[in-house]
Each structure stands twice: as C-alpha cells, then as structure tokens.
Amino acid sequence: MSQNETQEEKVPNIDVERDVGNFSYQTTYDYDAGKGLTEATIDYICDVKGEPDWMREFRKKALKVFNDKPIPLGWASEDLKTIDLDRISYYMAKGRPTRSWDEVPEEIKQTFERLGVPEKERAFLAGVEAQFDSESSYSSMKEELFKQGVIFVSSSEGLMKYPEIFRPWFGKVIPIGDNKYSALNSAVFSGGSFIYIPKGVKLKQPLQAYFRINAEEMGQFERTLIIADEGSEMMYMEGCTAPQYETSSLHSAVVELVALKGAKIQYVTVQNWSSNVFNLVTKRGLALEDAEIRWIDCNIGSRLTMKYPAVVLRGERARGEVLSIALAHDGQHQDTGSKMIHAADHTSSNIISKSISIGKGRASYRGMVQMPRHLKHCKNNTECDALLINTNSRTDTYPAITVRGEGNSVQHEASVSKVSEEQIFYMQQRGIPEAEAMSLAVNGFVNDLVREFPMEYSVELRRLIDLEMEGSVG
Amino acid sequence: MDKSQSLLGDAVFETHLKSLRDMPDWLIELKKEAWVRYKALPFPVRKNEMWRFAHVDGLALDDFVHDDTQGKRECELLICDCGADLNFSDDAHVGGKTLSEELAKAGVLFMPLELAIREHPELVRKHLFERMPDMGSEKYQALHVALFSTGVFLYVPRGVQVELPLQSVHSATREGGSVFPHTLVVAEEGASVTLFDIFRSSKENIRHFACAAADIYATAGANVRYRLVQAWSGNALAFHLNSATAGAQSVVDAITINIGGAHIRGEQHGRIIGKGGEVIMNSLSLARGKQEIDQRTLQTHDAEDGHSDLLYKNVLLDQAHTIFSGLIRVAEGAQRTDAYQTNRNLLLSPDAESDSLPGLEILANDVKCSHGSSTGQLDDEQLFYMLARGIPRRQAQELLVFGFFEEIIAKIGNPHMADYVRQLLQDSFSLQ
Secondary structure (H helix, E strand, C coil): CHHHHHHHHHCCCCCCCHHHHCCCCCCCCCEECCECCCHHHHHHHHHHHCCCHHHHHHHHHHHHHHHHCCCCCCCCCHHHHHCCHHHCECCEECCCCCCCHHHCCHHHHHHHHHHCCHHHHHCCCCEEEEEECCEEEEEEECHHHHHCCCEEEEHHHHHHHCHHHHHHHCCCCCCHHHCHHHHHHHHHCCCCEEEEECCCCECCCCEEEEEECCCCCECECCEEEEEECCCCEEEEEEEEECCCCCCCEEECCEEEEEECCCCEEEEEEEEECCCCEEEEEEEEEEECCCCEEEEEEEECCCCEEEECCEEEECCCCCEEEEEEEEEECCCCEEEEEEEEEECCCCCEEEEEEEEEECCCCEEEEEEEEEECCCCECCEEEEEEEEEECCCCCEEEEEEEEEECCECCEEEEEEEEEECCHHHHHHHHHCCCCHHHHHHHHHHHHHHHHHCCCCHHHHHHHHHHHHHHHCCCCC | CCHHHECCCCHHHHHHHHHCCCCCHHHHHHHHHHHHHHHHCCCCCCCCHHHCCCCCHHHCCCCCECCCCCCCCCCCCCCCCCCEEEEEECCEEEECCCCCHHHHHHCCEEEEHHHHHHHCHHHHHHHCCCCCCCCCCHHHHHHHHHHCCCEEEEEECCCCECCCCEEEEEEECCCCCEECCEEEEEECCCCEEEEEEEEEECCCCCCCEEEEEEEEEECCCCEEEEEEEEECCCCCEEEEEEEEEECCCCEEEEEEEECCCCEEEEEEEEEECCCCCEEEEEEEEEECCCCEEEEEEEEEECCCCCEEEEEEEEEECCCCEEEEEEEEEECCCCCCEEEEEEEEEEECCCCCEEEEEEEEEECCCCEEEEEEEEEECCCHHHHHHHHHCCCCHHHHHHHHHHHHHHHHHCCCCCHHHHHHHHHHHHHHHHCC
8 A cells, every 4th residue: 555655646647547547545345245256245246236036046047157167278368267266355335326426435536536537528428437346436427318318327227227128138148158257247247337329319429437446356347238229329438447456356347239220339448457457358249230339449458358349240231340459568468359240141340450569468369250151241351460569579369260151251361560670760860769769650550540549538548558668668 | 891900999009010010119119109199188079279160070980990901002193204103002002113223322212111110210210200290180190100001201312402203192992991191201401302292092982081191301401392182082081190390491382282081180280490491381172062171280480580381272162161270370589580371262152161260379579470361252253254255154163263273283383293183173073
C-alpha cells in the first residue's frame, strides 16, 4: 500500500493512462462471499442478489460444468496452471447499484476521478455504467434514451426487471459449456450490462462502461448481454484499468451480442489491466438476416489475455468483423484472435489483426473460420500483421480454416516484420530521436485500425502506445 | 493373408527379426527399441492438436499384416534417361540399372539400404534415424524403424555433380499387406543430385498399408532435388514421414505429388541448420472420391540468413477432404530469416472439405515471414470464356485445374518427369 501511495505522489496529472491505474484505496466490503468456490458460494450470491430460482439452477449447473472441464492445456498457455482458483474471492459488492452520482461512495468517486472517468466523458457519452468490483456502483442515463425505450442497466437489474427480454437470449449465444471459463462466469457472474435497443432506434452516441478491479485476489466476472432489435444501431464502449497487486487477479467475462434482422452493433474494447491480471474472456455475437456485428478490440494490459471475439452469422447476408490490436510487453502474452462461424448463405466476414511485441512480449493470433457444406457464396478475409521490436520478441499465428459448400471463398494472409531501419534512419536524418521515430513507426503500423476507434479512444490509444514504447529502444 | 502376422501382435516383429540377414547389432537394437516404443505409444486421437480435423478411425492398423518373404519384380517403369535406378517390390530389391563406372569411381553410392548398412555402415549410421519426427506420427515412425528392411541409400561425395537424375520405384503388391520403404540421401559439401522417388501399388484397388520415410541431408553448399510421386492404390492407407535438412549455403528442393491413396498422412519437416541454408517444399494433391489427404509441414529455422519457401496446392473433387497444417518456427537468434508458406485449395464439389491451418511461431525480430491461405472455386469468368468457345464444361474444368497445378509441375525441372506427372493427373481425372 505504501508503495502505491508514493507512486501516487509522483504522478500529479490526472490522465487516463496506464500508470494511473497503479493505486488502490482501502475499501471495506459490505458483502463478501469469502474465498474459494462451492455450491455455498453460489447460494450466497443468489441470496444477496435475491435472484429467482431458475438463475440459481443455471449457476449450479455451470459450476458442475466448470469443475468437469479440464484446463485447455493442449494448445493454450501453460501459465493457466498458475491460477489458484481457491484463493479467489468470487463475490464482493460495495453497497447496491446506484443511479445518482451523490449516492456513490466517496472512495469510489475518488478512484473514478483519478481515472478521469465521469467528468471527462459525461458530455460525450449518452450513459455511463461504471463497475466498481462486482456490482455496478454508478449508472446514469440520459432522459431521451429512456424515452426511446432503450434499456441500459446492470445485468442483475436486467434479469430481475426485464426477464421477458433477458431470459430468452441469456446464455444462448454462449452456452454454459462453451469453455471452462465461460462456465466459471456463468456460475458466479455479477455486474456487467444489459442493454436493449428497441426496433429502429439508432443511437447517435456510444454507450459506455468502465470496469475496474479493486480488491486483491478478487475475481471479476461481469456478464454483458446486448440485444439490438430489428433495424436498430448501437455502439458500446468498454475500457479497463486495474491497480497492481502482488498476487494474480482473474478476470473472466462473458459478453453476448444479439443483432436481430438488419441491426448493427459495434462493441469497442480497450483492455489495459495491470500486468498481473489473467484476462480470459468469451465474446460472441449472433447476427441474424442483414445484421452486422463489429468487434473492435484493443489489448494492451494484463499478464495473459485469451480472447477470441466471435460472430455467428446465422441470417442471410449477415456481416461480421473483428478489428484487433494487441501490444505485448515483457512478461505479457496477448493470445487473441477471432472466430467466424458462417451459418447462412451470402454471409461475409472480415478479420484484421495487428500485433506488436516489445522486449520479451509474446503476441499470438488464433483464428477459426468455418463454412459448412450446405452454404453458398460466403466470403471471409483475414489479415494478420505482426511487428517485432526487439531481437527476443515473439509472435505466433495459428489460424484454422474449414471450407465446404458452393461458391465459398476464404483468404488468409499474415506477415511478420520489424520496423525498417530505413524508416528510422529517414526520421533520424530529420532530427527526430530514435525512440520517438520508433513510436511514430509503430503508430503508423496500427494507424488504419486506430482510426476505427471512436475519437477519444484513438487519442488515448496513441498515448498508450507511446508510453509502452518508452525505453524499448537502445 | 496370415493373420498371425498382424501389425498389432509381437509375432510379426519376431518373424521380421529372423528374416534379417547379416545386420549389425546396433541396427537390431534400434529396431527392438522402436518396437517397444511402437507398442507403448497411443494411437492418434483427434483432440491432439497435431491430428486436428483428421479422421483417426481408420488408423488402427488392425486389418494389416506384414510378410517378409521376397517380393517379385512388378513394374518396369523408367520415367526418363536415368543415371541409375533401383526397383523395389514389397520391401525387397528386385533390380534396376547400376551407376555408370564414372560415378561409381567418383564415390557415388546408390544402392539398397540393407546393402549399404552392411558395406558402408559408417556413412549410413551417421544419419539413419538421426532425426526422430515429432509431428504426430511417432507411433507409425517407430513401426517403420522396427519393420523396414530396405530402401534407397544415395550418397554423393564432396564436390561431385550427378548430372542425370536417379530413380527409385517402390511397389506394394499384397492385399492386406504392408510396406516400409526408407530413403536416405546424403549430399556432401558442394555435391549436387536429383532423385525421383516413386511409390505405387501393383493394382488399382488393393488395400494395403505403407509407412514410408525419406530423410534428405544437404551438407554445406550441396544441392539436392527430391521429387516424390505418391501413386498408391485408391484403397491404400499411407504415411510419408519426410525431412529435408539444409546445412550452410545448401539447398534442398523437395516436391511431393499426391495422386493415390484412400487416406494419406504426410509429414514434411524442412530444417535449416546452417547459415544461409535453403529449403523449398512444394506439393500438389488431387483428392477425389472419399480420399483424405492430411499434410502437416514444419519449417524450422535454427540458423541465420536461412530461406524457406513452401507452396501446397490441393484440388478437391467429390467428397474429398484435405488438411494442410503448416508451421514456420524461427528460433531465437535466427536473424535475417526469409520464410514463406502458401496453401491454395480449389474446391470443385460442394461436398468436399478443405481445412487449412497455416501457422507461424517467430522468436527473432529481423525476419521476413509471411503466410497465405486461400480456398475458393474455379474462376467463373475463365470458365465462361471457355464455355463460350464451345469447350464442354468438364473439359474446361480440367484445363483450369491443370493450369492451377502447372505452377508446381513447372518446378519439377525435368520435362520427362513433368510429363509423367501430367499423365498421372490425366488418368486420375478420366477415372471420374
């Protein structure tokens, strides 16, 4: 704690930067399920939240699946074995979900202020859903959205208040048994967002949520479900920072998107957990006829991230897209990628992934594209580019492409390169120091993807890249 | 078929050991260890990443036997004017033309492997089974070591250029039988040689098992061209577990032509172990019926300034299934590596399935690496162009497929060999 406080003094400016996450406040938790995971933990969570019986059954079933599934060590990082699941707290909540700013506890407000969350974003954003530990501690929504029938609440509130919309889709895009960590999330999830956009409503401004871990050895298991009804359009933004701790934290979210006929969903993530966090996330969207789902995903922080946003193209002419940037520094492994499951004729998908490995950092791309037998005229395009900064940096690419059917076509390309000496030399000739030249070159490498992010995110991203590049040359 | 000689029982190995004549102790030991390993290792399961997408049900070997009695000369195939040829039938050397006096004088060796083991043990032993594959087929490789009885040994001494290509033909003739042909090529410093290695069955429909292995070694500055034609019967289960090792400034240029087999598993490991070494790996496969052609490749760069280039092209008809799984692995410190990997699949039937897993693992930063994979159909415009000129659809398709394959055929570098491959493709097409 004392170390964190000294760091705090050294950083007088309040900006949303990676270092700003490196502090924490002593908080006392009103609800604490204790450490370890048993049926009793689940009963405790259900009792505190006052959840209906079907949810209790769902959670218990998920716990069983989680316990039965082995750690996926055949292909995944050995590092997964170091997660000690018995030392994690599965549920903690500070107070109840609040709606007005005044009700938010003082120390939590302080944390947000240090992160520069609400003041900065309020004017721009339509609604703020900020999660502090397990429960949504602050949420607000603009009047006009409410009038249009948009629902933007925590997932717990969603399941209690809107079961008729929530329940039919919950756990349908990502079933409990999809993988070990989605089962874990299904068993103990709390927090996250539930969003419903009614027919034909097109949101002009993005909805946003900030997540933050603030307890040692505390797992964070948020669960988000977004349903965009026919012809609606929306963008959701998610950003993360976490304080640094000595023992590893586990973050295992599940995000389900449903784009009904003709709907469009864009889901933007900037992940910047501190470098001791295991970030094992399952994200998948279901796109019906003429719908479009885009995942825009940027991974900068964490110790190990395993995240492969997916789109199931269920309706004809549906479109799926994943744009991904990963930055892996010393001690980090960004294991990211994408899955495109074609399940209707004339569907198309696009994956563009760019990764940068610095020092001993390792960036991996893992992809899956499937076109089954009965389909016609589906298209996929995948591009993976990797940039290696130092001599011992590492990158991997592991795509798997299965094609059957008629008139389907798939293209996959990947390349690995380093920053060209000529580029650096050119800039140095013009008086730009080497480190800055390197930063510029790296920013140039990801530029076309960064442009896809909303404005203030792209500014923040560039700044984060500069910060990460510091000291990586020479 | 003598059921007591099943590949699953110990009797077959005992019979095999008794059949060996004048083999050195080290080889017998090697075989005994391999048999123990073969028995201990599990059969592949699909959950294993190295067998992803593969059909593993037919790999249990329960309906194959092995017979060590002398085979009969089966075919008189000579593709071109060869420097020499070796003819094998059911794992027995049955004839062929010997090397010219000039080459023999220069120290070139081109002989059945068991003869080489007896006469030149020091040359053979250095590389024989030096590399143990780790690409999924360890069990089958162990069986190969345990039961192989002959194969090709080609040795080219320092600085010797063998102008005319050399040829070997391995035939399998026994229904329910098994063959384990082995090929070992060693080219010393600055040597140059071409080998055509042809694998075939005596009849179109016999069902048999083949587990072949070919290891090519090019020492500094050497140049080896290796052309493999796999034309087993349409009912054969066959493994080809090959490697190409390039020393400093040497080139191994390997081409694999897959035409036959019911279920083919190919593993090809290109290894760059000397500075500036180069490995070229090309393949074309025509998969038809219910055929499965499962090819796994590995390009490992363990030295600086290495170059590797891979192009695997598949054409799929009917309910055929192809798998291409490739990996480029650049070790830490293997700077200035150039490595490329391309897989192209042409699907001519809605029931065919192509799986492509092009992978990269790069641990050095000053490299140029890329891979590409594409899967699609014949170009509609090109097809239309031909239809508009009165060419029937089938013929037009065939022409376009040949165009697709020509990129590989052109790399064979010998017009007679190229014509032979074209003819095999033509025959395979006309079977439709």
